[in-house]
Amino acid sequence: MTTLIKDGQAAKDIYLRIDGDDPIPDGGALLVSLPVWQDHWQRLTRRPDPIGVVLASHEHPEVIADDLENFAVIALEFPTFRDGRAYSYARLLRDRYGFSGELRAIGDVLLEQLHYMERVGFNAFELAGDDPLAELETARGDFSVWYQGAVDGRRPASVLRQARTSASK
Amino acid sequence: MYRYDEFDRTLVSERVAQFRRQVARRLTGELSEDQFKPLRLMNGLYLQLHAYMLRINVPYGCLSSAQLRALARIARRYDRGYGHFTTRQNIQFNWIALADAPDIMADLAAVEMNTMQSSGNCVRNVTADHYAGRAADEIEDPRVWCELLRQYSILNPEFSYLPRKFKLALTGSPHDRAAVAVHDIGLRMYRDEQGRPGFEVIVGGGQGRTPAIGKTIRQWIEPRHIILYVEAILRVYNLYGRRDNIYKARIKILVTALGIDRFRELVDAEWEQIRATGPVIDDAERARIQACFAPPDYDRAAAGDDPSPAAGISDPAYDAWLRSNVVAHKVAGYAIVNLSLKAPGRVPGDLAADKMERVADLADRFSCGELRINHRQNLSFVDVRRRDLPVLWRALSTLELATPNIGLASDIIACPGLDYCSLANARSIPIAQDLSRHFADTDKLQQVGSLTINISGCMNACGHHHVGNIGILGVDKRGAEFFQLTLGGSADENPSLGDRLGRGLPQADVPAAIERIVDAYLALRGDDETFLQTYRRVGIEPFRAVVYEPQGTTRQVA
Ligand code: HEM
Numbered sequence: 042m043t044t045l046i047k048d049g050q051a052a053k054d055i056y057l058r059i060d061g062d063d064p065i066p067d068g069g070a071l072l073v074s075l076p077v078w079q080d081h082w083q084r085l086t087r088r089p090d091p092i093g094v095v096l097a098s099h100e101h102p103e104v105i106a107d108d109l110e111n112f113a114v115i116a117l118e119f120p121t122f123r124d125g126r127a128y129s130y131a132r133l134l135r136d137r138y139g140f141s142g143e144l145r146a147i148g149d150v151l152l153e154q155l156h157y158m159e160r161v162g163f164n165a166f167e168l169a170g171d172d173p174l175a176e177l178e179t180a181r182g183d184f185s186v187w188y189q190g191a192v193d194g195r196r197p198a199s200v201l202r203q204a205r206t207s208a209s210k
Numbered sequence: 211m212y213r214y215d216e217f218d219r220t221l222v223s224e225r226v227a228q229f230r231r232q233v234a235r236r237l238t239g240e241l242s243e244d245q246f247k248p249l250r251l252m253n254g255l256y257l258q259l260h261a262y263m264l265r266i267n268v269p270y271g272c273l274s275s276a277q278l279r280a281l282a283r284i285a286r287r288y289d290r291g292y293g294h295f296t297t298r299q300n301i302q303f304n305w306i307a308l309a310d311a312p313d314i315m316a317d318l319a320a321v322e323m324n325t326m327q328s329s330g331n332c333v334r335n336v337t338a339d340h341y342a343g344r345a346a347d348e349i350e351d352p353r354v355w356c357e358l359l360r361q362y363s364i365l366n367p368e369f370s371y372l373p374r375k376f377k378l379a380l381t382g383s384p385h386d387r388a389a390v391a392v393h394d395i396g397l398r399m400y401r402d403e404q405g406r407p408g409f410e411v412i413v414g415g416g417q418g419r420t421p422a423i424g425k426t427i428r429q430w431i432e433p434r435h436i437i438l439y440v441e442a443i444l445r446v447y448n449l450y451g452r453r454d455n456i457y458k459a460r461i462k463i464l465v466t467a468l469g470i471d472r473f474r475e476l477v478d479a480e481w482e483q484i485r486a487t488g489p490v491i492d493d494a495e496r497a498r499i500q501a502c503f504a505p506p507d508y509d510r511a512a513a514g515d516d517p518s519p520a521a522g523i524s525d526p527a528y529d530a531w532l533r534s535n536v537v538a539h540k541v542a543g544y545a546i547v548n549l550s551l552k553a554p555g556r557v558p559g560d561l562a563a564d565k566m567e568r569v570a571d572l573a574d575r576f577s578c579g580e581l582r583i584n585h586r587q588n589l590s591f592v593d594v595r596r597r598d599l600p601v602l603w604r605a606l607s608t609l610e611l612a613t614p615n616i617g618l619a620s621d622i623i624a625c626p627g628l629d630y631c632s633l634a635n636a637r638s639i640p641i642a643q644d645l646s647r648h649f650a651d652t653d654k655l656q657q658v659g660s661l662t663i664n665i666s667g668c669m670n671a672c673g674h675h676h677v678g679n680i681g682i683l684g685v686d687k688r689g690a691e692f693f694q695l696t697l698g699g700s701a702d703e704n705p706s707l708g709d710r711l712g713r714g715l716p717q718a719d720v721p722a723a724i725e726r727i728v729d730a731y732l733a734l735r736g737d738d739e740t741f742l743q744t745y746r747r748v749g750i751e752p753f754r755a756v757v758y759e760p761q762g763t764t765r766q767v768a
């Protein structure tokens with residue numbers, strides 16, 4: 042069992058997963074695989090309920106870059122925690138393609154990685170474990186300094202250094 | 211050298227605290243070894259044959275005397291009284307207990323050191339020319355760019371789970387002492403036609419089981435663009451590098467598979483995207499870092515000193531040492547002095563705690579309290595006043611650190627091999643010890659001249675055997691340790707990979723084979739020709755003949 046954490050809160054997952062030949066119901070929020078989206082986008086976009094898409098780790102978000110307005114959620118899959126492609130996908134989705142909806146990390150998501158994931162633009166996580174919210178809090182508390190700018194808007198050390206120097210002048 | 215400010219300090223201590231929690235969870239069993247492994251690796255903690263090994267970064271090779279003293283204390287308190295300097299400007303401790311690791315890291319943090327990302331599939335310790343900022347032939351000190359790259363890569367949220375490890379090396383000199391061509395990215399400074407300094411960007415070099423000389427992806431780039439250009443390369447690699455097979459996951463495999471031209475197109479397309487919007491290097495931040503590398507106040511009067519003071523020493527070993535271990539400095543009257551960790555019979559790269567402390571004292575007395583580690587597992591003092599050379603030589607001699615062999619046959623690189631490493635096929639250290647005893651004679655060493663012998667205990671090539679003039683590789687033949695020789699490798703500005711000489715030899719035959727190779731070279735060489743030049747001229751056959759057909763003297767190999 043996993044728990045959905047969104048924007049730092051436990052959230053109810055309203056989305057039904059649709060993959061392969063799963064029938065597409067007429068009502069309800071759906072989270073569909075990329076092939077399902079590609080095959081049935083006309084039908085899916087006629088429905089009134091929210092749609093999300095799941096990208097496997099070999100599916101580059103470029104292929105949906107023109108479709109983003111249709112999606113309330115994009116879920117990026119980590120088939121194993123070692124597969125780091127989705128960090129770049131997240132960053133591209135936020136920075137380059139301008140996706141502002143829910144960006145969800147699914148699959149093999151480790152506590153130690155949440156920190157990195159938030160920084161590249163994920164704001165939702167499907168987490169295993171007994172108390173995932175507490176885990177997220179711990180992971181967030183691990184660091185208060187970052188060297189790189191990223192998409193989470195936290196100011197990197199270089200900017201803080203200059204701010205401090207000019208404040209002391 | 212670079213000094214931590216409150217931000218660096220906070221980040222490193224937060225990392226130590228995080229790791230302390232992770233170790234505690236491991237020790238209570240809350241984390242399994244499987245879950246813990248990636249966490250410890252990201253902190254430089256390996257499990258070897260007998261104990262944990264901890265790898266500590268010495269960023270671009272710069273170390274202060276205070277840091278060296280801290281390493282000595284760690285060696286004594288937590289290890290068996292010594293440490294091992296590696297080819298990647300790291301130091302490793304081989305006998306670490308897991309429960310001690312967080313305390314060691316805290317001790318390191320107190321002297322502005324860390325173990326972050328010294329292992330794992332992330333950007334590793336950024337290495338550089340160990341004479342950076344001091345070499346007479348240098349265009350510009352590359353260390354400001356090294357430090358910017360170090361900060362860029364530490365806990366980089368996007369690039370901490372790359373397909374495989376990623377190694378960067380920089381040189382500010384046309385003469386390459388950092389082996390940049392065998393790194394995932396190598397940056398070599400030179401001037402363009404207008405005389406502006408910039409970096410040539412080399413990508414896809416590496417050693418390991420598929421060695422490759424890197425290819426030039428960009429002839430020249432202004433240094434201030436370097437972070438973004440590296441980001442473009444890392445992103446392309448992160449997206450397209452292979453993840454199905456760890457032996458095919460390094461960037462060199464991707465570059466070879468796509469071809470450098472296609473790879474360049476991808477990187478340049480990415481770079482075009484980010485150079486418009488991405489962060490440029492902040493001038494003020496760059497100036498802050500640059501200031502850390504300001505040279506010491508040299509004494510102008512030093513220019514008038516005797517450049518080769520003898521101070522009554524008539525020992526030929528001193529002259530040999532001046533020739534091979536002392537190198538030209540940018541500033542007249544000063545010298546760079548290499549400390550050889552390769553005395554005959556010693557383990558290459560190992561240094562005992564008490565010697566670390568003595569070296570730290572000498573660094574304070576003779577070289578502004580700083581030293582460097584180089585990729586050939588030796589140390590360097592980079593600000594020695596020439597008139598101090600005789601006194602320093604005496605002091606180093608008593609420490610067995612003045613062996614006059616830098617760049618010569620007994621200055622051997624060796625990986626830990628089967629004495630420590632769980633991946634090894636064979637023992638590298640005893641071969642290195644044998645050979646260094648074999649080449650103990652200073653006259654013979656000087657006569658043979660420039661010659662690099664590099665030994666790896668398996669095809670992972672941690673001992674750089676592919677780029678040794680003579681490479682020695684440990685192989686396993688039905689459970690027995692054998693050694694495969696390669697000739698003609700080089701890691702300088704004209705890099706090449708060694709060619710296989712022939713079938714593997716048993717350990718007992720290696721010294722004799724090397725001796726024959728060296729003798730053949732001496733017989734074949736032209737005026738002033740180095741081993742490598744002779745090899746490149748005559749090819750492998752004459753050497754093959756002396757090793758494998760020496761009138762029935764070698765033992766036959768099963
Ligand atoms: C004893 C524990 C060690 C282990 C388990 C280990 C493991 C490895 C492995 C698996 C590779 C091959 C990577 C690849 O081709 O993708 C490698 C490469 C390398 N290692 Fe080590 N190593 C160890 C110690 C060292 C030491 C002591 C040094 C320095 C003396 C070192 C420096 C290097 C270098 C320079 C390379 C080749 C460069 C490259 O990555 O292309 N390693 N190591």
Ligand code: SF4
Nearest residue numbers: 625631634667668672
């Ligand atoms: S070359 Fe092989 S034996 Fe030597 S340290 Fe590397 S992995 Fe171990």
